[in-house]
Amino acid sequence: MTHDQLLVDVKDGVATLTLNRPERKNALDLPMRDGLDDAIRRIRRDRDIRAVILRGEGDNFCSGGDVRGMSPRSAEEGRNRIDDLHPFVSALVDLDRPVIAAVDGVAYGAGFSLALAADFVIATPRARFCMPFIKIGLVPDCGAFYTLPRVVGLSRAKDLVFTAREIGADEAQRMGAVFEIQSPERLCARAVQIAQSLARAPSxxxxxxxxxxxxxxxxxLRTLLEIESVAQGIACSTEAHRDAVQRFMEKLPAHFQWAAE
Known part of the structure; x- marks a missing residue:
């Protein structure tokens, strides 16, 4: 399935969303944004899709918003442009299925934000991450004010936003923004392996x-304890839980096994 600048491939319960503007380092433009929005909406409705991979075509993940398409605008126009992003960002962050970002090359600006919206980020040694917004007089977008401090902590988030410095995969991993580092040749295969493993987790x-x-x-604490109680009550009533208990009693392996290397 295609949607302008986005390629969508579904195989064995895993949907792979590929940003497909390699000549522009997969810069996020309006058609690509609309494609992502449409794809996430479709995935939310399709319970046969149990995991999602985000990747970029070619040697880069995403260079951020397409600066060539930006122009000075009024505060109202600028706000409306960002408001249009928010339904997609919320849907991606809140998606009740695992999301894996496979990052090669640049993940700048909105591209970095997009990776941060994933549950796991797999990167190559040549991956580069940056929040360059302040260099062009803008603030982080695509949900970065929410995700970045939660992933790396407030102090490091301020470092990355205020300095607009580039970090490599090793530093990103030390900060907690990258889960694993894989070779470029291994990147997509490992993302699929992780996605297929998580797809077998009780949904x-x-x-x-x-x-x-x-x-x-x-x-x-009180709120989270209440959430815990309600969630556990729901989970206890599922067929997946009953089956897992039965398999445990019969000394059979669990259906879900983490895809350790």
């Missing part, structure tokens, strides 16, 4: 856990 338990974790830093 209800995964979705409930992800939602609670996303709420955790903005909630107090």
């Amino acid at each position: 209800t338990a995964f979705g409930l856990s992800k939602r609670a974790l996303n709420m955790s830093l903005g909630s107090d």
Whole structure:
């Protein structure tokens, strides 16, 4: 399936979304944004899709917003442009299925933000991450004010936003923004391996856990204990839980096994 600048491939329950403007380092333009929005909406409705991979065509993930398409505008126009992004960003961050970003080359600006919206970021040694917004008189977007401090901590988030410096895969991993570093040749295969592994996780338990974790830093203990109780009550009633208990009692291997290398 295609949608202008976005390629969508679904195989064995895993949807791979490929940003497809390699000549512009997969810069995010309006058709690509609309394609992502449409793809995430479709995925939310399709329960047969159990995991998502985000990647860029060619040697780069995403160089951010297409600066050539930007022009000085009024505050209202600027706000409307960003407001149009928010439904897609919210849908991606809150998606109740695992999302893996496979990052090669640049992940700049909105590209960095897009990677941060994933649950796991797999990067190559040549991956480069940057929040360059301040260099062009803008602020981080695509949800980075939410995701970046949660992933790397407030102090490091200020470092990356205020200095607009580029970091490599090793430093990004030390900060917690990168889960694994893989060779360019191994990147996509490892992303698929992780996605297929997580696709076998009990979907209800995964979705409930992800939602609670996303709420955790903005909630107090009492609220999270209530969320825990409600979520566990739902999870206990699922067929996946009953089957897992039965397999445990019969000393059979669990259906879900992490894809360790």
